Amino acid sequence: MATKAPPGCEQIVSNRERSMFVNVNAHPGSRPRTLGQLGELSRARVILSEFKYNKGTEIFGEAEPADYIYQVGDGAVRTHKLLSDGRRQIGAFHLAGDIFGLENGLTHRFTAEAIVDTTVRLMKRCSLEHVAETDAMVALDLLNMTTSNLRHAEDHMLLLGRKTSLERVAAFLREMDLRLTAAGVMALPMSRRDIADYLGLTLETVSRALSHLHGMGILGFLGQTQRQIVLLDRGRLAELDL
Amino acid sequence: MATKAPPGCEQIVSNRERSMFVNVNAHPGSRPRTLGQLGELSRARVILSEFKYNKGTEIFGEAEPADYIYQVGDGAVRTHKLLSDGRRQIGAFHLAGDIFGLENGLTHRFTAEAIVDTTVRLMKRCSLEHVAETDAMVALDLLNMTTSNLRHAEDHMLLLGRKTSLERVAAFLREMDLRLTAAGVMALPMSRRDIADYLGLTLETVSRALSHLHGMGILGFLGQTQRQIVLLDRGRLAELDL
């Protein structure tokens, strides 16, 4: 991987033996992490590289060997599974500071793609595993990160199994509001199709739900691009998300 | 909990400082575990109790303090979340030997109930946590168990978000076939409603899908009870589960 970059992917820096995650929160434009607590991991010294992936390019594929773990620098990443006929389920969106691609087994369980032009830091997984075998604190950090992912997946099962389309979109907006609202505006990096594949809906249904919320006065669209959303009434939005 | 048993729950044994999980697989009627690898945990000496829960009774509730972790002895357990209006999503079924109720945070994220009369072994969580803080091997075992749960939840998200009713039921049958088929017969402990709430469907739709598979010659029902199922053609069942 460090020797030959795939199309749409460009290596930026590659330093050995540098602490990977130091000053993550000092990264310009990043906000406090809600997933992926780092803890002791930030002290583990590991091989580090920084890559840039163009919009739409694959970072790793499902069932590929999981040799690295990743952290979003600037940009956004989606992870998904595909059925043989092309139906897609997005498992999570990863924003600035989030860790993704952390596996316990040998291979990735999702495909990861850059939603927009994205910089990614990556570290050799084997070096981390080696540390975890002897350092219980590092192992507990890995456990905490995995538990965060599990909690998210469990909540998402309830959404996918039992919520209506309006409830799903409301839940999505609340989740994104927590993670990327700045100056009252939520700038969504992902398309309606991505949102639909995250929520188990079609893009038309997502669009209709957003229009409906707009008509109810709960949210507004901002000028130029439809991907900028203003939440006008968080209280009434919360009522829709059972 | 050890001082006052709730209705439908009866304490059987309570031994301090005994290894909790020794000889799990020697338990009569239990088969090899597919979830919940124990590894080093089986060496951790902890407080142990064994309880019996009657069919339908609650073992712990969502958002209750998670003071114990549990292992199914004989019987079966379902874990679920509820929406305020009663819609239910079952996250997992736990069969003989399975660990459940393992949390990293302070509280349970699901409600757990006995599907049939069930014996459960439980251990104080704090004693386990204490060990994990210093023993990296124990911490890695916890990580492995959590990762198993995560993998299951991730696969289930794809099912709930994107699969048809027939595909969901086929996937369910294959999962149960792996876990509890004995002598060619799958004796399901759970009702059609439980299956429906696991698969994000209604009980009628589950029943129709099973009838359809029966009509296709892929499965047969066995005499006395409709909960005993014979898989006649695993190959064609697999083709339905994309």
Added chain:
DNA sequence: CGGCCTTTTGATGCCGATCAAATTCAGTGG
């Protein structure tokens, strides 16, 4: 301005939900 892509909006269709009733099953007591 013009071409392409994303999003919105409208019309229609279908899968699974809902409502309803018949049938089978499990438990109980005679």
Added chain:
DNA sequence: CCACTGAATTTGATCGGCATCAAAAGGCCG
């Protein structure tokens, strides 16, 4: 063992929410 009872399951009829199909509107970038 069998009759009775209530629960679980199956099966049928109908409904509705979301998917699908289609087209118009808006945004992005040359």
